[in-house]
Structure formats: C-alpha cells, structure tokens
Amino acid sequence: MNRTETLRRKDISHFWHPYTDINSLEKKEFPVIEKAEGVYLLDTEGRRLLDGISSWWCVNLGHSHPDIIGAIRKQSGILQNSITGGMSHTEVIRLSEKIAAIAPGDLSRVYYASDGACSVEAAMRISIQYWWNLGRPEKKNIISLSGGYHGDTLGCVGLGYISRFHKSVEHVLKRSITAESPYCFHCRYHKRSEDCGLECFASMEKAITENSTSTAAVIVEPLCQGAAGMRIYPPEYTARLRKVCDENDVLLILDEIAVGFGRTGKMFASELAGIVPDMMCVGKGLTGGSLPMSAVVASEAVYDAFRSDSQTDRTFYHGHTFCGNPIAAAAACAAIEVYERDNVLENAGMLSEMLSEAFWKYRSIEGVHGSTALGCMSALEISEKRGGAVTALQIADSALRKGLFIRPLGSVLYLWPPLVTRKKEMEKMLRIFEDSLIENLS
Ligand SMILES: Cc1ncc(COP(=O)(O)O)c(C=O)c1O
Structure with a gap:
C-alpha cells in the first residue's frame, strides 16, 4: 500500500469530517x-x-503568504496566549486599531471570537442585550433571510436554516422570523436585473414593520447568500434594509464572514450598498484564512449601551477562552497590511x-x-x-x-x-x- 493509501486508511479510521457523507468518503480516493x-x-x-x-x-x-507566516513565527516565539478578560496584550490592541481604521463608518468596537459562528452568536446576543440594557427586553427576536447561512451552532442554525443541512435538528431550534430570500436565480417575480424593482424586499419590509416592537435585529449575508447556493442579489436590497431598520428601531447586523475582506471587490460588501450596519461579523479572510479568528465590529452607540452605572450592571457576560488570541491577532495584522499594501x-x-x-x-x-x-x-x-x-x-x-x-x-x-x-x-x-x-x- 502506498503512503497516500495508508494515510487515507488512517484518516477514515479516526477523522470525522465536516459536511462529508461517510459512505462516499470511504469509497473515494480523496x-x-x-x-x-x-x-x-x-x-x-x-x-x-x-x-x-x-x-x-x-x-x-x-x-x-510569507508576511503572514513571518508574523505567526515571530509572535509564536513571544506570546501564544494571554487572557483578554479585564486585561490586554499588545497584538490585540494593534489589531483592534487596524480593524477600526478599515471598518465602515463608525464601526470601531471590536469583539473577538474564533470561528464565524461564534461571532454571529455574539452579535445576536449583543443585539438582544442592547435592548435589554436600554429597558426594552421585549425586543428579543431576530429576523433573517430564508436560505441564509450563519454557521452551525444551534443559535446560528435558528437564524440560517438550510433544510438539506439542518432538518435533523429543526425540532430543537429557536427559529428566527424569516423573510423571503432574494433568489435571483429563480426570481419568483420573473424579473431580470434590468427590470428588477426589488419586489422580494416587500417580504422583509413586512417582517420588520409587523414585528418591530418585538425585534432586536435583522441579520443578513450582504449581497450574496453563499451556502444557499451563491445567491447573489443587488446591493440596493441592503441599502433599503438599512432604511427600514432605522425607521423601525431595529439593529442591522451584516454577516460579512464570507464576503468581507475584498470578495465583492470592496473591502466590505456594505460599501457597495453605501451603508453602515450597526454590527458587522467578520472571520475567514480576517487572518488571510491562516488561523481561526472572527470578530463582531460594533458601532459606538451599541458599545455605549453596555456601560454600567451605580444602579445597573450592563456588562456583556459572554466570551471564549481564545478571544483575541495573540498569534491569530498577529496573523490578522499582517493580513490587513497585505490587503492594503499589495x-x-x-x-x-x-x-x-x-x-x-x-x-x-x-x-x-x-x-x-x-x-x-x-x-x-x-x-x-x-x-x-x-x-x-x-x-x-x-x-x-x-x-x-x-x-x-x-x-x-x-x-x-x-x-x-x-x-x-x-x-x-x-x-x-x-x-x-x-x-x-x-x-x-x-
Ligand atoms: C456568511 C457566513 N456566516 C457564518 C459562517 C460560519 O463561519 P464558520 O464556519 O467559521 O463558523 C459562514 C461559513 O461559511 C458563512 O459563510
């Protein structure tokens, strides 16, 4: 048996692959x-x-990428991990400043997680606690798009439910309120881009206006619902969404985990729509894909709602052991420098x-x-x-x-x-x- 076959045998003996059918994997020369x-x-x-x-x-x-490898090598010889609850380290300070500098509008408060799903979980919880902190605990629902995908934790699956992937856990989910997908491949209104009047937005507008008193936030993948099958949709949809969220006192979270860091041709997809969300989730390309790191980048107004006073504790009691890990932060700093310099x-x-x-x-x-x-x-x-x-x-x-x-x-x-x-x-x-x-x- 050659080396590759030996490795494959060992692999299928012990490694549980994500999103992979076991039977076909075992037959395949992967x-x-x-x-x-x-x-x-x-x-x-x-x-x-x-x-x-x-x-x-x-x-x-x-x-x-040599710059990212260099940054990882250097940082791994200096500081590999250090708690960020209540104290800090040099790399996370450097990175937070860099992210704030490139993020749209006044998004300048960076909360770290490791995978994309964890950043969506954090954004969801920030939005619910934001309204709770402001004395409006009834605003606790989230609106999302049908066919959206925001990660695989149960909270995220409640937001971005894709039947093919998630039907086995549907019975335990807290599902969000969903609006119709802007599904241009199979437009329900038989429109082409030339005559599209964003007819599908009516469903989102209805979901927001009818549920505004109970809704904390809307979350969407801006411009492209990736995992649903690369459903690319017009930036005007996101621009209208910003307006309707503002009119109805609902926060807007843009999940830029897949499209952020240049995929749409702009650093962030929201720039194509010409808007600034209240929170943006990033991951994947943040470290140039080299190490797991994700973040929620929030506005000053959102952050300010978490300041306690002598009567009320408004702290965000949420976190992950590796929040703002120094090696990942160094890799992300190097990646941002490359995005800009090259x-x-x-x-x-x-x-x-x-x-x-x-x-x-x-x-x-x-x-x-x-x-x-x-x-x-x-x-x-x-x-x-x-x-x-x-x-x-x-x-x-x-x-x-x-x-x-x-x-x-x-x-x-x-x-x-x-x-x-x-x-x-x-x-x-x-x-x-x-x-x-x-x-x-x-
Ligand atoms: C838009 C979007 N959000 C969230 C996620 C989840 O990210 P992760 O797989 O890092 O948890 C993904 C993953 O593909 C994604 O495309």
Missing part, C-alpha cells in the same frame, strides 16, 4: 494535502491542485472581469440553467433536467482529475479563487472548469 503555496494545494502524490474555492472561502491572500482589490478587479465574462459565456452550454457573478465569486446552476446535483458532483470530480479543486453546493458550481490569483492561473482555472462542464454536459 486528496491528502500536505503543503500549500499561493493558489495551489499540494497533495501527498505530488499533485498541484488549484484551490478554486479558497479553502472554504477564506484564503484570500493565497496559501503560505493592491489586492485591484487584482481582484481583474479576476472579477475574467470570471464574469467566462460565466456569462457558460450560460450558452446546454444544461447550464443560469449564471451569476460579483467580484471574485461566480456561480452557475446545472439544470435539474441534466442531473442537477449529481452532475455537479461529476463535474467537480472531472475538475479534480484535471487539477482544479471545487466543491458544488447542490446543483450550483462556483469559483471563489484567492484574490491574489494571477492572470495565467485564473485562465487555467477557467479552462479546466469549462472543459469539465463540457465533458459532462455534451
């Missing part, structure tokens, strides 16, 4: 990665695989043009139901008539054999390359993607 550089994952058989989904949407600056958004602009042009062209391939693109995210749907999700998986397998790693979301195939991908590498990704489509659809 890649075992041992190294990664730039846009490539290198497996134990010496194959170089283009990382077409930035390793679950986070490696925006490519793998093994004109990453300019490169992302070039990739965005290539992606949207290619995905527009793929619409003419029989079996492709439609396509969508924004910034460095592009998706298409395989029509049910041509096998939908089953065919999408076959296409991903073909791409893997040709050297491109992608992972479909049901019948949706997408590319989400590192923002630093070079032109030639992008051309190669698109060539393999197209060849794999044609091979399986013609």
